[in-house]
Amino acid sequence: MNILICDDNENAVNTITTMLQTRCQEKCISAKLYSYTQPECVNVLEIIDIAFLDIDMPGMNGITLAKNLRLVQPRAVIIFVTNFIQYAPEGYEVKAFRYLLKSDISIRLVEFFDLAVQEMLKCRKVVTIKINAESIDIPIHDILYLESEGRIIVMHLVHNGHATYRFYESMTNMEKRMEMLGFLRIQKSYLVNMEYIEIFQHNRIQLAGGIVLTPSEKNRAELKKKYLLWRGENKWSIC
Numbered sequence: 001m002n003i004l005i006c007d008d009n010e011n012a013v014n015t016i017t018t019m020l021q022t023r024c025q026e027k028c029i030s031a032k033l034y035s036y037t038q039p040e041c042v043n044v045l046e047i048i049d050i051a052f053l054d055i056d057m058p059g060m061n062g063i064t065l066a067k068n069l070r071l072v073q074p075r076a077v078i079i080f081v082t083n084f085i086q087y088a089p090e091g092y093e094v095k096a097f098r099y100l101l102k103s104d105i106s107i108r109l110v111e112f113f114d115l116a117v118q119e120m121l122k123c124r125k126v127v128t129i130k131i132n133a134e135s136i137d138i139p140i141h142d143i144l145y146l147e148s149e150g151r152i153i154v155m156h157l158v159h160n161g162h163a164t165y166r167f168y169e170s171m172t173n174m175e176k177r178m179e180m181l182g183f184l185r186i187q188k189s190y191l192v193n194m195e196y197i198e199i200f201q202h203n204r205i206q207l208a209g210g211i212v213l214t215p216s217e218k219n220r221a222e223l224k225k226k227y228l229l230w231r232g233e234n235k236w237s238i239c
Helices: 010-026 063-070 085-094 103-123 173-179 220-234
Strands: 002-006 031-034 049-054 078-081 098-101 126-131 134-141 144-147 152-157 165-169 183-187 190-193 197-200 206-207
Touching: 002 010, 002 063, 002 103, 010 031, 049 063, 049 103, 049 152, 063 078, 063 144, 063 152, 078 103, 085 183, 098 103, 098 144, 126 173, 144 173, 173 183, 173 190, 183 220, 197 220
Parallel strands: 002 031, 002 049, 049 078, 078 098
Antiparallel strands: 126 134, 144 152, 144 190, 152 165, 183 190, 197 206
């Protein structure tokens, strides 16, 4: 993931960059951050996934920079960082995702970043795994559930006769990477794609294809709550 931060205020750039680096580490997100104080110097627009842009900058302003970004990256998620919400109407042209007041950076930046990642992943819809040093992109729609066998993750696919991928990774890291993609960790050893949950009962969860798994007894009520919340928000908007 490539993230752009552009603000003519160096302190703002440093604050945003540091907070995003910390959040990426917390969520096990592999990201490269590109930080600029002069929009004219930005030369990485073609690879940007998420952009945090100050609107009111001397020379080229954030709106113009966003328009240039849209020309080469139509799906980039743009968040404007500004002192004045009055700029909001101008952002409609470039389909701005959010407006972040500079006075709210410390309390809302992480929230907006998480939402931006989720929005990006809705369109990207793949997860990258490494097998024998080779990176493989797996479409989210193809994943039924993940199972841990010690230090090995077994990824069960929906198609191809329930084929599997086996690779080294911790279930905790996979959960952090995939919870924004609609996956629910129902117990220590299982992470399931909620898109394929057909029956969610107190002591059993049935997935597509008749696969039955047992949820954690301790957290069953909380798991059911998370599933129902996801279903209400996302069930009819999967791309």
